[in-house]
Amino acid sequence: MNRKRHLLLSVTAALLSGLLVYGVYMLQLRQVKFQETVNVVVPLRFVAAGERLAPDMLGQKQIAKASFTDDMAMSRDELAGMEVVVPLGANEPLLRWKVDKFRLLPSQSQSTFGIPRDYVLSVSNGIRAGDKVMVYVSGEAAGSERLFPEAVTVASVKTAGNVEIDDADNSSLLSMASGDKEAMYASRRDANGMIDYINLNLTEAEWLKLDSLCKGGQSKLVIAYSPESLDVGSPPAEGTP
Template identity: 80%
Template sequence: MNRKRNVLISVTAALLSGLLVYGIYVLQLRQVKFQETVDVVVPVRFVAAGERLKPDLLGVRQIAKASYSEEMLLAKDGLNGMEVVVPLGANEPLLRWKVDKFRLLPDKSQSTFGIPRDYVLSVSNGIRAGDKVMVYASGESAASERLFEDAVTVASVKTAGNMEIDDVKNSSLMSTASGDKEAMYASRRDAIGMIDYINLNLTEEQWLRLDSLCKSGKSKVVIAYSPESLDVGVAAAGDSP
């Protein structure tokens, strides 16, 4: 009887020892895994939504390999000129979905507004969809002023026949249908034509301010091309082979 009990105790002790050794092994593996690091791209400062990324805004940070996800970006290549979709905190890993190069659609706080022709005093004729523009107010009874502090995005520009200005050799519509974003963007850039209608991505507050200012007819808006669009164009050209 004592012999059986001794054997049982020995077997139990051996099992417990084996479990203890295995537990220590697992903990060591986890420790080693967490000690392994990977370099990910991070912004060096806070970046507001809508801001264009530039090389001096981006840095590299080491994180534990166990914390890495496939959405995190490992290289800065191709990020120059990309637009930030949501605010980015300093040194937070940059995720793919947080940047976009072709932001013709309004963000969550915006809608696309067609600006009535009688609201517009002048519009730069070189403006194309995707460009950034500055909006100014001009009127006889009030001093001219910049209507919005920041540049806004052009959703589309159209002719008097309500046709979107496009590249006749490379239709934006066909590029969109084939899923070729690069060709779609290029066709909008190369399009030529007289602008009669312009659609802007604005917040509700921005539209209400513009509408209240212009609906009486005493003031109109001047829509000017912004240098921010040039940065995007240079970045896109730099990506081409």
Template identity: 85%
Template structure:
């Protein structure tokens, strides 16, 4: 009886020792892996230029620490709502320069349209490139109303001399990208010049709607500054007429 008990104790002790050794091995393996790899953000699918990033489009992937660079994104939250500047391949480390919070380029469903001066009844003089604006229809032949449901992005605003309107020493666009609302407001106050030309990023349907309304000369548009321009990091849907 004692012999059987001793055998059982020995077997149990051996199993416990084996489990302990295995546990130490797993912990050491995890520690080595943690020291030698870095988790970076990767797209879970191909992403076209102009698309806005959402959390479900992004995943995490461990890469060798020797391959990591500071330009690689390591947090999905910081990328939420960003627009893609160049196409992103699936499962490749996402470099921060490939995305932007405030893009002046149109999305993949838009084009940049110069709005003819005789189409415009009025335009807010504080508008700058990168702002969101609301477009309204006005005229004798139409009922005054909001032309597009969502605000659209201003690609550029220029004077009659084809000069971009902004504070040359401290641009409002740079302040906007840095999330500094105070500096953005100050640069707008210091900027000089009357707006003679304005370019908007519109879908084809939006441009055709605006052109059909104004080309007869009886109706014009009012372009107003939208408070969504101050919502740094916001990502409203664009391109919906």
């Protein structure tokens, strides 16, 4: 009987020793993993939404490999010329969804729609291509309400002569003719002038809703600049460029 008890205690002690050794090994392995570092790209200063990134605005920072995610940028070269979608904090790992190269272009689920002038009651002065706007509907019968729950992106703005407001020093039309998409995009972003026509990136369902409300003339749109152009947002939905 004592022999069996001694054997049981020996086996139990061996198992506990094995578990202890395994636990120490796992802790050491975890410590080594946390000690491994990787270099990621960080802004050297606060960067406001809408700014275009230049190499001298970016640096690198070492973080624990365990904290690294696939969305963190590792090369400054891949970010050169990108436009900031949401504000970036200084020395924070730069996530790729926070920047975009051609933010004026519609996503895969959208198209760019020219809003007819007689659909618009008012539009905020100073709206430029790339801004976020809130769209409201105003009518005597239905009253006033927000048309879409989320802000939408302005693709371009035009003058009374239906000419796209352009950068006099860098024409987007010439850039388009030469196939220079970067220069064309920059000239549209830097455009300045009085707005008479506005183009919005909308889904088909959003356009059909807008058109059905306004085509009879009883309701009109109020297009207002949105603070979402500056606020920190969420990652874009899958399929958004």
